[in-house]
Amino acid sequence: MRYARTLRGHTYVFDGLVELLAKATPARSGDVLAGCAAESEAERVAAKWALADVPLTTFLTEPVVPPETDDVTRLIWDRHDEAAFAPIRHHTVGSLREWLLETATQSDAASTLSAVAPGLTPEMVAAVSKLMRNQDLVSVASATSVVTAFRTTLGLPGRLATRLQPNHPTDDPTGIAGAVLDGLLLGAGDAVIGVNPASDNPRTVADLLRLLDDIRLRYEIPMQSSVLTHVTTTLELMDRGAPVDLPFQSIAGTQRANEGFGVTLTMLAEANDAARALGRGTVGGNVMYFETGQGAALSSDGHLGTGGRPVDQQTLEARAYGVARAFDPLIVNTVVGFIGPEYLYDGKQIIRAGLEDHFCGKLLGVPMGVDVCYTTHAEADQDDMDDLLFLLAAAGCTFVITVPGADDVMLGYQSASFHDVLTTRRVTGKRPAPEFEEWLAGLGLLDGSGRLRELDPAASPLRALTGSSSA
CATH class of the missing domain: 3.20.20.70 (Aldolase class I)
Structure with missing residues (x-):
């Protein structure tokens, strides 16, 4: 499937999801080395714009790496949890970003995000990360709990x-x-x-x-x-x-x-x-x-x-x-x-x-x-x-x-x-x-507030740990 966006009178065309994801990625030398990076900031913006409108369901039908030759893709698809995916199934990549940022502000964010995790594929989360500022990445991650x-x-x-x-x-x-x-x-x-x-x-x-x-x-x-x-x-x-x-x-x-x-x-x-x-x-x-x-x-x-x-x-x-x-x-x-x-x-x-x-x-x-x-x-x-x-x-x-x-x-x-x-x-x-x-x-290494504190090197807890009278 081809994706396209017109920006300042120029139409940028992306030949498939693999190319679209690559062109939407923030600049990095590895993608330049691989030959898949956006050639300009304008192309990168156009790719992000197009990526934002991609339905999440596309990632379940258009593989980034073919499952016929890749056991990682087969593992990801075989373990995909449709029930966990159902509440967010209707989202595009762009609306998933908005949902994540809104959810991160809620008191039950950790449980909500944990519940949908089995329904997300790596390609989905990679895609949404490409639309986020650093602050967005911190905000959503801080609301997520994995114990x-x-x-x-x-x-x-x-x-x-x-x-x-x-x-x-x-x-x-x-x-x-x-x-x-x-x-x-x-x-x-x-x-x-x-x-x-x-x-x-x-x-x-x-x-x-x-x-x-x-x-x-x-x-x-x-x-x-x-x-x-x-x-x-x-x-x-x-x-x-x-x-x-x-x-x-x-x-x-x-x-x-x-x-x-x-x-x-x-x-x-x-x-x-x-x-x-x-x-x-x-x-x-x-x-x-x-x-x-x-x-x-x-x-x-x-x-x-x-x-x-x-x-x-x-x-x-x-x-x-x-x-x-x-x-x-x-x-x-x-x-x-x-x-x-x-x-x-x-x-x-x-x-x-x-x-x-x-x-x-x-x-x-x-x-x-x-x-x-x-x-x-x-x-x-x-x-x-x-x-x-x-x-x-x-x-x-x-x-x-x-x-x-x-x-x-x-x-x-x-x-x-x-x-x-x-x-x-x-x-x-x-x-x-x-x-x-x-x-x-x-060992006596923490004060009342949980901070590490200095001790007398001859103190018995340190002697026990070091086996000597000096730290």
């Missing part, structure tokens, strides 16, 4: 959790343990303590899993851990009895892109079932941890859709959340600026993408976090990350990633520091996950 649990409860209103990321370039246990201690004493780690191993050797991964579990047991910390190795390695280690809390896997929005990661939907289902069967959670049974990022499909040449046309990277990113929600994960995060300036060129594009990703994930019912990050060759800096971090806190982000000093020395990129989140929590009034907050309070 999951394992040993801590995540996604509750008024909370901002963190992944403590203690990576080390040689997987040195002492270095990793030191970074874990640093983060714990600064209130980080309530979403997960997750290590990206420098080596994918199963023995190394098993050693790291045991290290993190020993820390948890020794200090009775309500936390979950994950070593971010390939899901097949985790499956093998679960069979061997390793202490696996959360199986991890990077995922994308097309079958071909997932094949580039060496993963299938069947593998993800097997890992989900195996981890749930272990019964290691205490307050809930959500177990999977997924990571995504705009540009992942393009970087693996898995970005082509109907008619062989390139699909814009933001729509493909939203489709990755369609994969994630099928497995009821504990957490999902987009590594928003990690892939590089080829996909998100500067701070403005990274900020926009982070807000889009968070909005789309939460609207689909996914427990969404963001790695507020950039690579050093992008046109971005830590001020941009500060802006995004505070916007995400306002938007009700489930968790963010934190690393020592904001500098990941193993992966070689910039993220948020433990101190950054302390400041964000203090300014915005956000608190850690409740079980983790109670543990921090038990």
